[in-house]
Amino acid sequence: MTYEVRIQSTKKMKQVHRTLYFLVACVVCALFLSGCTNRSVHPAESELSAFEQFYLYRFKLSEPDHIAQLRVLYEQTVRPKIRSSSLAIPSNPELLSLFDAASIAFGFGEGSDTLADMAMAAEILEQRGAASARIWRRMYIAHMRSGNAVAANLARRKYGEHAESQTLVELPPINESTKTVVRTGGNGQVILSPVNLESGRQIVVIAHPLCGFSQRAVQFLEAHTEFSRLFESDVLWTVHPSSVAEFDVIREWNDLHPKARIAPATNTRQWPEIETGWPTPSIYFFENGQLRDKIVGFNERFEPDLRAAISKFNH
């Protein structure tokens, strides 16, 4: 009798345990299903165009064929949409996305057909009242890079209509067939000056006022007299053309570092010697137009490499 009661009691305990396990499993499942646990916020790739997916997930400047792949993808998937007769159909966010894709594609090669795509999308956004200041800032930069100062200044005016204040500088006529930089002039004006690297020995320093590594590099160079060569008047301190829209910070830098005054280039086409993307900081050594040496990045190799490059350059 006692034995039977014990068996029944053990069976009951087992049933209770099974029920408990079942309940715990249900609670865990319910927590996951109801979203009480932390859900992933990974982006839905389906929301992105093929161009965006490639550019955001796979594109690497260091991969030699990626720029070509990006161009092909642009021509196959973005341009047809922008030039389609049904352009009125895309929503404003879609059109903004197409504009950004054109702007990215323009950055690699400065093609006039891509600039036309950008202009087309910008105009439609403007007609719809959906063009923000950033659209016209991009158009200002793109027109300058294509050598059209008149169009750049028109974009500047549009920018002024949308922005809280006008921060873009009025551009004088641009000679797009030579290397040219935009220098700060008096009264908030700018002047363009041609750059000739074809004769003699020339040094070009690429630095950006808001790049922490450029800031550290210039401080390091200023503190070491052995590198004073980089502050002589014949050395060009320049930066990627897109920085023409940031003359306020360029002026700040130039006031802080009067011997390392930065002047943005007007385009990238005339500067094939400079690495794509114009990494900052970097230093290029030219002799009779030929690139002899270059130093890219402010890392542990910067000081010894620069010392060696200057020594070689001076002999």
Next chain:
Amino acid sequence: MNSRTFVSLLLATVLTLPCVSSVAKEMNSRDEGDVALDLVAPYVQDELARRDIALALAKVRSTKDLSRLDAESRARLDKLSPKARARFLASLTFSDKGLSGFDYTVLVDELTATDIYRILELFGQQHITSMLSDVKVETSTDRLIMSMSKDPTMKIRADHMEYRCETRATCVDSTPHICTSNC
């Protein structure tokens, strides 16, 4: 282990899971070179300290952290349209210090200064908000956030627009991105 202990352990694990991600923060000491510029002014040091603290307390410092966001943090991101949200999340790049780059245009196109600030706060990069151009300013808080850019301490900023973090310590020109000082 008896069944009671097993059940207790299981419940404890389930209930503490959401808390674990927000606890794993470590102070990220900025190396001397980063704070070298203009250190003569104490307010600059204060601003840099504030940025370091924001970074140390950031909820998201890696891709992994993104998958552990709580509901309140996700709600901040949900202010973006699905497409803009997808583009913003896909654009995020991280270094061992934290957020090293992102596409700012989707934020500027769709959100106010306060909403942008609250999203960048997740990454400890809220100071970047006032550096963005063309941000929508609708409330007094928006105005307050954007007024920070007129502060002289902003001269020490080292996050640049139209660049993206290509490799460690190397920012390259890239239209819709910002390369942060964490690159």
